[in-house]
Amino acid sequence: MSMGHQITAGFMPLFDSAVLVAAGEMGFAAREGVELTLHRETSWANIRDRIAIGHFHLAHMLGPMPLACNLGLTPLASETIVPFSLGLGGNCITVSNAIWAGMTAHGAEPDLDPARAGAALGALIGERAAAGREPLRFAVVHPHSGHNYELRYWLAACGIDPSRQIEIVIVPPPFMADALAAGRIDGFCVGEPWNSTAVAAGTGRIVTVKARLWRNSPEKVIGVRKAWAEENPDALSALLRALHHSARWCQDPANHGELAAVMAQAGFLELPSKIQMPILTGHLKLGGGAELAVDDFFLTFDKAANFPWKSHALWFYTQMVRWGHVAHSPENLAIARDCYRPDLYRSALKPLGVALPGANSKVEGALAKATAVGATGAGLMLGPDGFFDGQIFDPDKIDAYIAGQKAG
Template sequence: MSMRHQITAGFMPLFDSAVLVAASELGFAGSEGVDLTLHRETSWANIRDRIAIGHFDLAHMLGPMPLACNLGLTPLASETIVPFSLGLGGNCVTISNAVWTGMAAHGAEPDLDPARAGAALRAFIRDRAVAGREPLRFAVVHPHSGHNYELRYWLAACGIDPDRAIEIVIVPPPFMADALATGRIDGYCVGEPWNSAAVAAGTGHIVTVKAQIWRNSPEKVIGVRKAWADENPEALAALLRALHHSARWCQDPANHAELAAVMAQPGFLGLPPAVQMPILTGHLQLGGGAELDVDDFFLPFDKAANFPWKSHALWFYTQMVRWGHVAHTPDNLAIARNCYRPDLYRSALKPLGVALPGANAKVEGALKVATAVGATGAGLVLGPDGFFDGQIFDPDEIDAYIARQKSVRTEA
């Protein structure tokens, strides 16, 4: 009888933990000889610190967080690697009804268009400044998060300085909707279901989504303690295969009702399945009776959603540099480049004969439509992956990209 692998993992109550949860609850981990024990946490800081001190072998993590760990930006330094991505997209920007009313007066429409929403928000912010009112307060889940960087990217591209025109604070995901309802914040960027929860409560309005700011873009990952990965290569490979099977199951619409029921359990999200369906179907209630279907709102498997692209890590790194979180040096760039590990992903999944990208990185923002690309094992389709402002990120031209972003002027 082969030895079973004991793995302990942390997760946050967000729907994009579903691939990890399903692997544990629906037998995918067990089929690969993995006894997977999950621990729900209340903040991303707890996830980060419990990885660092060895409570967890791996965890559901924010895409930029392992980079922050490796770049020495965390209180407890712990070398962390990313051999698997948990999906693409899934976040929204939600604002209070009062802010939506102000934006609507400046041309905002319930269409999730980032450029239109950004222009309206910029005008509303100017009105408030002229009236001598305090800056709007937006919440994100962690300084080193895709939420923080995509919110900042969107605002800056629309002429709003996120460091001067608004205030950005940190609030754990499960508290976002309540903080909005009580007036402690005016808006937030978070993953589902905490946007739909505010809409369902009648206290918030979704104004744009990650899938519109940057199509098919990275979000959560599996962060693994490098020391554990080095000591347990077979256990890690078995888990990656289990996660692959789980992600494919999660993507299938035939399984969505069962998946929502699993995630509704008190130990995971503890919210009704109906509140979770928007992320699975892409059919969003925006607030005020408006609703919209969003293409590729959240992909747990399709379009190489689980591949740990080095270009994703490097884009996060450019945003860390842009917003003063880390200095741009050759050493720091090398650390960022080595954080995501497609080699481990390929090694684990190659025996399955599945589609594996032939490259470790790609130009981000270049694909305007879904495109067949070179892969081993099977066919693979990527994209579209455009940024809403038309920018392109070439991971081989990082210096130029950083310089170009620093030159972007924000006026509001």
């Protein structure tokens, strides 16, 4: 009798590891014949390095991280593919109380509106520069992260040059709230629960969220060592089915209490359930008594949240080009396009008869409202997926999109 598939995976203590954690803890992996061993890590750099040297078969990863590996942007990297997305949204941009006070003096409101918040921040930055003060320091979790690219996208769209008018530093997610409280940084972009942690401590104010910067946008993925995937196609397929069932279970509000209890355990988040409720419900405490419910704040399953859209990879690629992380060339474009693997997702899930998108790529930012789209299996709803500045990303017109982007 076979022992089943042995799979070792790394994850970071962020709520958006939930689908991977629940696959192990709630028995979805075991049901598919997978023995899943999870290792908690302290930084994204550790995850990257441990995949490269073969400690992990796969890991909870930032959406752009596998691209960075394949494009040769990391000193220690093995070719990595993305056959599954762990969810949409879940990040916020949080600032210190002092910066929030400065922003409110320039018209900011506790409404999470990216344009209003960005205009206020820009005015504050101008005022500080005129007074000869040091630039503000914002933290992101990793250079090749959705956080870095969405923070820069927001600032640039609001007329702030993120390369010159602020300083961007790298801080691991679990240290963000403490770094803000200690005055080492003025603001940060991080996944939950580390924004809500700063708000609960009384040291941070949430000014906008990923779900308002780009609705239903990609965040964490499953990054898999390509060599392992090619040698173990059945094991990978079995895991993808387990993750699919886990993601559906995580999305159901009836399971949120149980999921929060699992994530609160030692070895996972080790934070009380109440700090996790904002990401589960979309009901955020912003700081100073302000609260707001955000549509589609974080999705683990709905709106094709698990489908590894090539257009998501390609948008990340355009941002890597924009901020000088990689040169735009036909070779690099092909590497980015080949990194996300909807073909593997489809072949694993086809036997289940679930809704699968008909396309591998889509125009991003074009859906003003939730829209039914063509799919095999059951019906599928996508969107809304707008960028806050009204831009559209057509993956078939990448050269024009890159040419049209301001790098500052």
